[in-house]
Amino acid sequence: MMNATEILKQMTLEEKAAFCSGRDFWHTKAIERLGVPSVMMCDGPHGLRKQEGEGDHLGINKSIETVCYPTAAALAASFDREVMAVLGEALGKECQAENVGMLLGPGLNIKRSPLCGRNFEYFSEDPYLAGEMGTAYVKALQKEGIAACAKHFACNNQETRRMSGSSQVDERTLHEIYLPAFEKVVKEGKTRSIMCAYNAINDVFCAENKTLLKDILRDEWGYDGFVVTDWGAVKDRAKGVASGLDLEMPGGPNATGEEIVRAVKEGTLSEEDLDQAVLRVLRFVQGTLEKRRPDTVIDRDANRALARRLASECAVLMKNEGALPLAADVSVAFIGEFADKPRYQGAGSSHINVPHPVSALEAAGGSVQYARGYDAHSDTTNPELLSAAVEAAKSVDVPVIFAGLPDAFETEGADREHMRLPDNQNELIDAVAKVNPRTVVVLYGGSTVELPWIAHVNSVLCMYLDGEQTGAATVDLLYGSKNPGGHLAETWPVRLQDNPSYLNFPGEDGVVTYAEGIFVGYRYYDKKEMPVLFPFGHGLSYTRFAYEKLTVDKESILDTDSIHVTVTVKNIGERPGKAAVQLYVRDVESTVRRPVRELKAFEKVALAPGESKEVSFVLDKRAFAYWEPKCHDFFVESGAFVLEIGESSRNIRCEKTVQVEGTTLLSFPVTETTTIGQLLKHPKGEIIIGQMMSSSTMSHADQTDSMGEGSERMMQQMMLGIPLGSLVSYGRLTPAKLKELIETLNA
Ligand code: BGC
Numbered sequence: 221m222m223n224a225t226e227i228l229k230q231m232t233l234e235e236k237a238a239f240c241s242g243r244d245f246w247h248t249k250a251i252e253r254l255g256v257p258s259v260m261m262c263d264g265p266h267g268l269r270k271q272e273g274e275g276d277h278l279g280i281n282k283s284i285e286t287v288c289y290p291t292a293a294a295l296a297a298s299f300d301r302e303v304m305a306v307l308g309e310a311l312g313k314e315c316q317a318e319n320v321g322m323l324l325g326p327g328l329n330i331k332r333s334p335l336c337g338r339n340f341e342y343f344s345e346d347p348y349l350a351g352e353m354g355t356a357y358v359k360a361l362q363k364e365g366i367a368a369c370a371k372h373f374a375c376n377n378q379e380t381r382r383m384s385g386s387s388q389v390d391e392r393t394l395h396e397i398y399l400p401a402f403e404k405v406v407k408e409g410k411t412r413s414i415m416c417a418y419n420a421i422n423d424v425f426c427a428e429n430k431t432l433l434k435d436i437l438r439d440e441w442g443y444d445g446f447v448v449t450d451w452g453a454v455k456d457r458a459k460g461v462a463s464g465l466d467l468e469m470p471g472g473p474n475a476t477g478e479e480i481v482r483a484v485k486e487g488t489l490s491e492e493d494l495d496q497a498v499l500r501v502l503r504f505v506q507g508t509l510e511k512r513r514p515d516t517v518i519d520r521d522a523n524r525a526l527a528r529r530l531a532s533e534c535a536v537l538m539k540n541e542g543a544l545p546l547a548a549d550v551s552v553a554f555i556g557e558f559a560d561k562p563r564y565q566g567a568g569s570s571h572i573n574v575p576h577p578v579s580a581l582e583a584a585g586g587s588v589q590y591a592r593g594y595d596a597h598s599d600t601t602n603p604e605l606l607s608a609a610v611e612a613a614k615s616v617d618v619p620v621i622f623a624g625l626p627d628a629f630e631t632e633g634a635d636r637e638h639m640r641l642p643d644n645q646n647e648l649i650d651a652v653a654k655v656n657p658r659t660v661v662v663l664y665g666g667s668t669v670e671l672p673w674i675a676h677v678n679s680v681l682c683m684y685l686d687g688e689q690t691g692a693a694t695v696d697l698l699y700g701s702k703n704p705g706g707h708l709a710e711t712w713p714v715r716l717q718d719n720p721s722y723l724n725f726p727g728e729d730g731v732v733t734y735a736e737g738i739f740v741g742y743r744y745y746d747k748k749e750m751p752v753l754f755p756f757g758h759g760l761s762y763t764r765f766a767y768e769k770l771t772v773d774k775e776s777i778l779d780t781d782s783i784h785v786t787v788t789v790k791n792i793g794e795r796p797g798k799a800a801v802q803l804y805v806r807d808v809e810s811t812v813r814r815p816v817r818e819l820k821a822f823e824k825v826a827l828a829p830g831e832s833k834e835v836s837f838v839l840d841k842r843a844f845a846y847w848e849p850k851c852h853d854f855f856v857e858s859g860a861f862v863l864e865i866g867e868s869s870r871n872i873r874c875e876k877t878v879q880v881e882g883t884t885l886l887s888f889p890v891t892e893t894t895t896i897g898q899l900l901k902h903p904k905g906e907i908i909i910g911q912m913m914s915s916s917t918m919s920h921a922d923q924t925d926s927m928g929e930g931s932e933r934m935m936q937q938m939m940l941g942i943p944l945g946s947l948v949s950y951g952r953l954t955p956a957k958l959k960e961l962i963e964t965l966n967a
Contacts, residue, residue: 294535311364358405403441600643
């Protein structure tokens, strides 16, 4: 293929316009006369959904039989970039072998509510964790020559009205919560493609949102890949291209680009904008050809073994009062339909065609009793199944109940209506726990659920939706041939009503207001000091870890420097295990609302019994900054910050305080309503206030002397709250002087 710029020069306006839509469900258009081939793209992201027959984006028609790996919800709980990297590599190779140029993922949307029907496809409630996991995956996939496609950009955090609704989000929240994961895959992951979301942000559809697709994505982040629509997200085609959208999918026979041609001829779309879109898609095609490795051979059996290993890395041991791990000689009953028919992936476009998912029952190989316990397609208790399960539970040392969300609860296109397990499962667990105190519960599902029986069961192992090998991995973990090392990438609230988005999910009439602002997930629960079922970052192990020697290379830095942090982790138990070392940053004092703590670094470390390792982290400005709408940028307020090493957001094991000095000053427009307190943050404010105070007839010191020491603070507060305009009424400034002052400050 010729070079992209050369090809562009030879294309007619009509060819260019048509080229900006797909050929069909999964291909870009070929331009035969110029030697441009068509490239195939497929869903992902946790397996290859290659459709050779009729295409669809809802998981309806067949795709090739292949391996289903853990879904994003599970993967994030690994807190392990290596897990993402080996997955990206395996999928990249598979795409090469199947001649697929782009895999549609990772899904980077933040879990704003437990009810989002697609939470299983997303990583976390925390933007840093989502960004890190996504970036590791993107890098590995692209190293194999396959383009990643980070989706759904942005604020697509629910399925209700996903194709037409608007997410109303303030600037700070957008930049602190909903954009950073995308920013990281762009800047560090160098993702070659971004999929814009169906929804609007603040009433402007993402597919034609210039602020999002040009100003932020390209100008601020320096993105040089291409933007593809979510399937069918286009509203105004020409406006989309003018706003930074490159490729419309799925396209098809009607996607001739007439609208674009007309807009160029009428002058509402510049041909330069269209050329840019064409060039970016051409470069993607060219890149795909250059990176093509047609000789790649994949071994699906080896990939199944990989899926099993990864599945065990993702599981979270939520509670363990001693029943786990199961010794080889204890008698065990597996109870619940999911022991036989596991849930391991969700429904919709990410659905992978698996020839043989492995159940725990199969993996246990006849060594356990089995009772079905409940009907997975119903909510109602079947008395016969229940009593058989209770009898089985009585007759063994340890009953293991396999519970979780049924298929119908987790699907693209629909949100959940509540956060409960089906009633028949809750009743079963209650009944079994009553007759056997060593009851273990295994949970399958892609999102959080209320666990009303938690105090009555001995142990809970959460497998999330862990891919086709979930049953084998469950058995590995239950019997301790693998040690659980996953940690929750989301808070498990006690009840749905506790969730910060509760009153504003899924919105009304297609409008959802993100009223909780930056207080999403643990940022909210921790600020409210609210009891939770399990905190963000929580996860137990069959061993224990000690944390010591938390040190920093500098105790005081400018925000333009970085700080090196080290901590030593030791395995003080008897089994090999992996620690997820989490570093949170807490701003001690702030003039703006900030979360109690935020995750800013993490590392997964494998340790043999007795072994210790030093783990190091580097923190830069972003670890201390918040988004300041006054300067439309991240901003550090000088002061003390506590670095906390935790095993969850609620279990901080050691801490160290450092001083960070902000090097940028806030410049903002000063008006008559600007208060003296606000002025203190203005670059010129302090000097001017100083001058005003010294020329004042009654200085602050005189006043506090005459009022008594105790009133000083009150006096200060009162002064800080006075708007500049009021200084005229108080006779401190003439109107002309006030005008001059405001002009000087704004100059
Ligand atoms: C989904 C995307 C998916 C696309 C293609 C859309 O409905 O939102 O995540 O990649 O379909 O199947």
